[in-house]
Amino acid sequence: MEDIYADALRGLLEDCCTLRHVREIEAGGPAGALWEAIEGSGFANALLPESVDDGAGLTLADAFALLELCGRFAVPVPLAETMTARALLAQAGVRRPGGSIALAAGPLDADGALHCERVVFGRVADWVLAQVEGAPSRCLLLPVDAAEATPAVAPLDAGLRWPADALAAAPSFEGGEALRLHQARLLAAQLAGALSAVFERTLQYANERQQFGRAIGKFQAIQHQLSVMAEHVFAARMAAQMGCTAGDAPTLAPDALRAAVAKARTSEAALEVAALSHSIHGAIGFTAEFDLQVYTRRLHAWRQAAGAESHWHDLIGTLLVDGRFERSLDLLRAATDPVAA
Amino acid sequence: MSGALSSLSMTAIPPEDEALRAPVRAFLAEALKDVPAPVRARSWSGYDGAFSRALGARGWLGITLPTEYGGGGRSAFARYVLVEEFLNAGAPVGSHWIADRQSGPLILKYGTEAQKRFHLPRICRGESFFCIGMSEPNAGSDLASVRTRAVKGADGWTLNGQKIWTTNAHHCQYMIALVRTSGEPEDRHKGLSQLIVDLSLPGVTVRPIEDLSGDSHFCEVFFDNVQLPADALIGAEGHGWEQVTAELAFERSGPERLFSSIVLFDEWLAFVRTEAGRTPSAVRLAGRIMGQLAPLRAMSLAVTRKVAEGGSPVVEAALVKDLGTGVEQLIPAAIADDLYGRAEGTPVPLELLLTLEYVTQVAPSFSLRGGTRDILRGMIARGLGLR
Ligand SMILES: Cc1cc2nc3c(=O)[nH]c(=O)nc-3n(C[C@H](O)[C@H](O)[C@H](O)COP(=O)(O)OP(=O)(O)OC[C@H]3O[C@@H](n4cnc5c(N)ncnc54)[C@H](O)[C@@H]3O)c2cc1C
Numbered sequence: 220m221e222d223i224y225a226d227a228l229r230g231l232l233e234d235c236c237t238l239r240h241v242r243e244i245e246a247g248g249p250a251g252a253l254w255e256a257i258e259g260s261g262f263a264n265a266l267l268p269e270s271v272d273d274g275a276g277l278t279l280a281d282a283f284a285l286l287e288l289c290g291r292f293a294v295p296v297p298l299a300e301t302m303t304a305r306a307l308l309a310q311a312g313v314r315r316p317g318g319s320i321a322l323a324a325g326p327l328d329a330d331g332a333l334h335c336e337r338v339v340f341g342r343v344a345d346w347v348l349a350q351v352e353g354a355p356s357r358c359l360l361l362p363v364d365a366a367e368a369t370p371a372v373a374p375l376d377a378g379l380r381w382p383a384d385a386l387a388a389a390p391s392f393e394g395g396e397a398l399r400l401h402q403a404r405l406l407a408a409q410l411a412g413a414l415s416a417v418f419e420r421t422l423q424y425a426n427e428r429q430q431f432g433r434a435i436g437k438f439q440a441i442q443h444q445l446s447v448m449a450e451h452v453f454a455a456r457m458a459a460q461m462g463c464t465a466g467d468a469p470t471l472a473p474d475a476l477r478a479a480v481a482k483a484r485t486s487e488a489a490l491e492v493a494a495l496s497h498s499i500h501g502a503i504g505f506t507a508e509f510d511l512q513v514y515t516r517r518l519h520a521w522r523q524a525a526g527a528e529s530h531w532h533d534l535i536g537t538l539l540v541d542g543r544f545e546r547s548l549d550l551l552r553a554a555t556d557p558v559a560a
Numbered sequence: 561m562s563g564a565l566s567s568l569s570m571t572a573i574p575p576e577d578e579a580l581r582a583p584v585r586a587f588l589a590e591a592l593k594d595v596p597a598p599v600r601a602r603s604w605s606g607y608d609g610a611f612s613r614a615l616g617a618r619g620w621l622g623i624t625l626p627t628e629y630g631g632g633g634r635s636a637f638a639r640y641v642l643v644e645e646f647l648n649a650g651a652p653v654g655s656h657w658i659a660d661r662q663s664g665p666l667i668l669k670y671g672t673e674a675q676k677r678f679h680l681p682r683i684c685r686g687e688s689f690f691c692i693g694m695s696e697p698n699a700g701s702d703l704a705s706v707r708t709r710a711v712k713g714a715d716g717w718t719l720n721g722q723k724i725w726t727t728n729a730h731h732c733q734y735m736i737a738l739v740r741t742s743g744e745p746e747d748r749h750k751g752l753s754q755l756i757v758d759l760s761l762p763g764v765t766v767r768p769i770e771d772l773s774g775d776s777h778f779c780e781v782f783f784d785n786v787q788l789p790a791d792a793l794i795g796a797e798g799h800g801w802e803q804v805t806a807e808l809a810f811e812r813s814g815p816e817r818l819f820s821s822i823v824l825f826d827e828w829l830a831f832v833r834t835e836a837g838r839t840p841s842a843v844r845l846a847g848r849i850m851g852q853l854a855p856l857r858a859m860s861l862a863v864t865r866k867v868a869e870g871g872s873p874v875v876e877a878a879l880v881k882d883l884g885t886g887v888e889q890l891i892p893a894a895i896a897d898d899l900y901g902r903a904e905g906t907p908v909p910l911e912l913l914l915t916l917e918y919v920t921q922v923a924p925s926f927s928l929r930g931g932t933r934d935i936l937r938g939m940i941a942r943g944l945g946l947r
Pocket of ligand 1: 691692693694695696699700701702724725726727728778925928929930931932933934935938
């Protein structure tokens with residue numbers, strides 16, 4: 220069943236989300252046409268119950284392949300985030316607007332404004348579902364065009380600041396404390412896709428690039444680097460899948476341990492795989508024109524977003540040291556045994 | 561290949577197998593309650609025949625072998641649960657380890673009916689221990705170049721040569737040896753066969769080798785005109801290479817490759833849980849190690865699923881082993897940095913430091929035994945189509 224959805228999304232992205240489109244949007248071009256194509260396909264509603272709109276009723280675990288594709292195609296709009304945000308809004312009984320929705324968190328300033336410093340996809344999203352820090356269970360749905368935007372480090376991201384009166388008008392619901400976990404596991408799944416894309420491109424390059432009269436992939440040193448990449452890519456993919464297993468429709472509630480493992484392991488892999496891929500590509504991979512950088516810049520950006528690995532290691536470590544686990548094995552079991560439905 | 565590997569997906573241990581965990585854990589808690597951590601940390605190399613027989617009496621050896629041969633007739637997941645508990649408790653599994661994991665399944669797969677009837681029940685009772693005679697002084701990674709030779713005569717085989725690094729040969733009744741039965745070492749894979757060698761026969765000399773931590777678990781084994789019966793041959797003559805390859809897939813899958821340092825990790829964790837032991841960096845380190853182990857356990861379960869379904873997931877197992885031994889080696893290195901990076905005068909229990917010392921010394925072997933890191937990476941590269 221998932222494969223049918225994944226094949227359809229892949230087909231759509233092959234048409235309307237080529238690297239040319241990605242580069243244009245990253246360079247400041249409008250994202251509206253891409254979002255319209257995605258909206259028209261219905262994928263943004265994949266996690267909505269079948270009874271709602273054109274919901275597909277998928278669980279997050281079912282949708283893993285779709286989330287991964289968002290990373291594999293470097294989709295420059297928050298499709299994965301919108302799927303989850305819409306499901307959360309539906310669950311809370313809040314009216315869902317059209318358009319794409321990014322996830323964020325930030326504190327209230329002294330003047331009552333909400334300030335989210337680094338919103339992933341903040342520059343291209345229509346809406347932001349924001350958790351108000353200090354009021355950890357409160358979540359607000361805010362229009363991006365009501366915010367004052369400042370540039371962020373990654374080209375698709377933005378700092379956003381909403382004045383107090385914009386907050387007053389915003390639809391809201393209680394239960395936002397899990398937003399960070401949602402974001403972590405969605406980024407982990409997208410990292411898994413981007414990691415596979417980098418790995419496959421690097422493998423192909425190693426088979427094509429000739430030096431000393433043979434393909435560089437024939438050199439044992441290069442073979443071993445590719446083997447190490449494969450290890451990281453597959454471990455990260457498994458971790459990202461784990462992140463999407465606990466908590467499913469209708470609650471969607473993420474499991475903190477699994478989300479933490481997912482984001483931590485994919486972030487670790489991002490660093491290793493980015494470095495190895497550039498090493499194997501030599502100078503060409505260092506150019507703007509060559510496509511590798513479209514992915515490796517994302518590996519770094521997503522590693523850093525929603526908490527780099529140490530942030531999540533702290534959480535896992537605290538669960539292990541303070542938690543109910545008699546042995547480390549019991550935490551491993553809690554993280555890896557598929558959850559009974 | 562990415563296809564083959566990305567098919568690794570989360571796998572549940574069936575409830576009937578998971579149900580083994582509580583009784584095994586209770587048994588181990590009682591059996592090991594007085595054993596100090598530095599001894600438990602020797603789990604793989606801990607030789608204790610009586611302990612193995614006690615496991616056999618409970619039906620916990622040869623659990624995947626058919627019941628008609630004395631086995632448990634259970635799935636690879638049943639063994640997974642047992643082994644995971646054994647290693648995490650630091651049980652002395654060294655005596656039966658190889659027979660349970662490799663030799664029993666090998667005999668079941670390739671042995672004659674008579675070999676199965678003779679050996680498998682003894683393995684399941686913990687009465688018969690096996691060792692692996694693959695390595696030789698000049699055939700380590702390059703196994704196809706073995707020189708130990710068996711010559712076929714009217715009523716059996718005459719065996720001459722030498723094996724080395726043979727774990728627990730001095731405690732075992734039998735060795736399954738990879739030998740040349742025809743051709744020359746230059747013929748590589750051709751002409752290799754596997755023989756079951758009764759180590760009590762005249763002409764067999766076993767000499768233990770002391771390792772750098774002072775333990776003697778692996779040995780040199782010399783064969784001087786050893787006379788073996790005709791039915792010492794296991795499987796088909798000349799098919800030793802493919803049999804050994806299948807055997808190594810048993811050896812490289814499973815939880816064996818994740819938990820070599822886990823007794824140390826849990827001992828350190830007990831310290832970090834104390835007021836004196838807890839620091840933010842120790843908590844972070846605990847998370848870092850668990851964050852790597854958790855996906856590996858999920859991958860190793862997925863590999864077990866493939867084994868349970870009759871597959872031989874050689875490349876996947878190599879991938880898990882290489883990453884797994886990496887974490888096994890990270891654990892002592894990072895714990896040493898944590899404990900010896902603290903302010904002078906922090907009271908760290910001596911037993912923890914002794915456990916750390918032992919694991920630090922033996923850690924290099926984790927990525928040697930069962931195939932070195934380079935050999936595994938070569939296998940993965942082959943799976944990627946690079947060679
Ligand atoms: C604790 C322990 C228990 C063991 N138990 C057993 C046992 O019970 N039975 C048994 O038969 N053996 C056993 N072994 C032996 C083990 O399988 C070998 O040590 C291993 O296969 C490596 O062989 P070697 O030591 O001869 O090293 P070598 O093969 O000489 O390798 C030395 C170095 O060269 C590298 N190398 C070799 N060939 C290549 C290549 N083609 N490409 C790249 N690098 C290469 C290796 O990776 C390694 O780094 C045991 C070893 C240990 C440490």
